[in-house]
Amino acid sequence: MTERILVTGGAGYIGSHTILTLLNAGYEVVVLDNLCNSSQESLLRVEQICGKSAWFIQGDIRDRELLDDLFSTQQIDSVLHFAGLKAVGESVKQPLDYYDNNVSGSLTLCQAMACAEVFRLVFSSSATVYGEPTHMPISEDFPTGVPTNPYGRSKLMVEELLKDLAHSDPRWSIALLRYFNPIGAHPSGLMGEDPNGLPNNLLPYVSQVAIGKLPQLAVFGADYPTPDGTGIRDYIHVVDLAEGHLKALQAISHKNGVNTWNLGTGTGYSVLEMIRAFEKASEKPVPFKIVDRRLGDIAECWADPSKAELELGWKTERGLQEMMSDTWRWQLLNPQGYATKRY
Numbered sequence: 019m020t021e022r023i024l025v026t027g028g029a030g031y032i033g034s035h036t037i038l039t040l041l042n043a044g045y046e047v048v049v050l051d052n053l054c055n056s057s058q059e060s061l062l063r064v065e066q067i068c069g070k071s072a073w074f075i076q077g078d079i080r081d082r083e084l085l086d087d088l089f090s091t092q093q094i095d096s097v098l099h100f101a102g103l104k105a106v107g108e109s110v111k112q113p114l115d116y117y118d119n120n121v122s123g124s125l126t127l128c129q130a131m132a133c134a135e136v137f138r139l140v141f142s143s144s145a146t147v148y149g150e151p152t153h154m155p156i157s158e159d160f161p162t163g164v165p166t167n168p169y170g171r172s173k174l175m176v177e178e179l180l181k182d183l184a185h186s187d188p189r190w191s192i193a194l195l196r197y198f199n200p201i202g203a204h205p206s207g208l209m210g211e212d213p214n215g216l217p218n219n220l221l222p223y224v225s226q227v228a229i230g231k232l233p234q235l236a237v238f239g240a241d242y243p244t245p246d247g248t249g250i251r252d253y254i255h256v257v258d259l260a261e262g263h264l265k266a267l268q269a270i271s272h273k274n275g276v277n278t279w280n281l282g283t284g285t286g287y288s289v290l291e292m293i294r295a296f297e298k299a300s301e302k303p304v305p306f307k308i309v310d311r312r313l314g315d316i317a318e319c320w321a322d323p324s325k326a327e328l329e330l331g332w333k334t335e336r337g338l339q340e341m342m343s344d345t346w347r348w349q350l351l352n353p354q355g356y357a358t359k360r361y
């Protein structure tokens with residue numbers, strides 16, 4: 019029988035790409051999203067690409083009544099839980115919103131799942147839970163560190179909550195997926211990242227500079243102990259990340275308890291390398307200036323992805339230039355993001 023997956027936050031950047039992968043793999047998908055940081059247009063684009071659609075419910079993961087109703091009317095087998103707030107800077111200014119959405123929201127979701135006896139959950143965690151490790155690459159057995167902001171702490175709190183939950187009841191099967199830096203877009207140019215207002219993350223910012231929407235990029239620090247002085251991260255194509263979710267979902271259907279997997283490429287690139295690669299893909303200059311370090315940033319962060327390869331049979335397939343050209347295609351075809359008229 020076809021499995022039905024509830025995807026919270028499915029209208030968002032990573033959720034929508036994952037839904038496409040799930041529909042292509044033959045799953046049925048129910049989306050719950052309050053659209054606080056997304057548009058339902060992303061789901062129409064999914065349908066345009068694959069000819070199949072997800073069932074959409076506009077609502078909030080903190081709404082227990084809605085969740086109970088959803089679980090009692092839909093035969094849900096597993097939950098992919100993307101819903102949450104993700105802007106680091108905003109989390110410093112509005113910590114209560116972050117703990118409410120990310121921690122209370124996850125708690126309410128788990129309570130409703132337990133009540134409905136749905137025990138399979140894939141959670142969107144982040145490499146930020148490692149804090150500032152002393153060496154690279156980062157493997158899953160590294161201790162979790164001290165995240166430097168409420169967003170990171172909310173992710174760590176949910177991880178702890180989920181570990182306690184799985185410990186209390188062996189029926190739970192939970193995947194904690196620690197993402198490194200998701201970038202890129204679907205190769206069709208129909209789906210991609212559509213940040214509200216000024217982008218916080220490097221790639222959306224670079225791409226808006228290349229297209230002329232923003233005058234120049236501020237490079238946050240060139241005095242790190244890295245070869246060119248700028249910060250190094252492990253950038254992963256969002257379609258590879260989506261495929262990692264499919265593999266994790268399949269793995270936890272025959273694995274109980276909590277399993278943690280890094281989803282990264284294993285290679286780090288500096289900010290300057292990223293700028294150069296984007297200029298090559300777009301054939302546009304990306305003017306930048308070096309400014310002070312951003313508070314809370316670490317010098318370098320990249321994954322040891324070998325556990326996911328061994329246990330999930332998953333590894334990334336898309337390289338840096340592909341990430342850049344897919345981002346650029348999305349930017350060119352959708353200068354207003356999902357508000358751009360469909361062609």
Ligand code: NAD
Pocket residue numbers: 026027028029030031032033050051052053054055056057077078079080099100101102103104119123142143144145197198199200
């Ligand atoms: P996104 O903002 O594009 O997607 C999140 C979705 O959740 C949005 O559609 C938003 O409307 C929805 N949402 C937020 N609060 C909700 C609530 N209370 N109820 C229902 N829906 C709600 O973000 P994304 O980049 O797709 O990230 C997805 C998940 O992955 C998030 O949990 C994020 O913290 C995590 N993550 C993202 C990154 C990254 O760099 N993008 C890195 C590590 C982890």
Ligand code: UDP
Pocket residue numbers: 199218219220221223235236237238239248249250251289312315
């Ligand atoms: N960065 C930058 N300018 C920007 C945004 C980011 O120099 O406008 C740098 C940042 O300091 C880090 C890297 O780019 O070294 C990736 O930052 P991003 O916010 O995308 O992801 P993070 O790793 O901080 O979650």
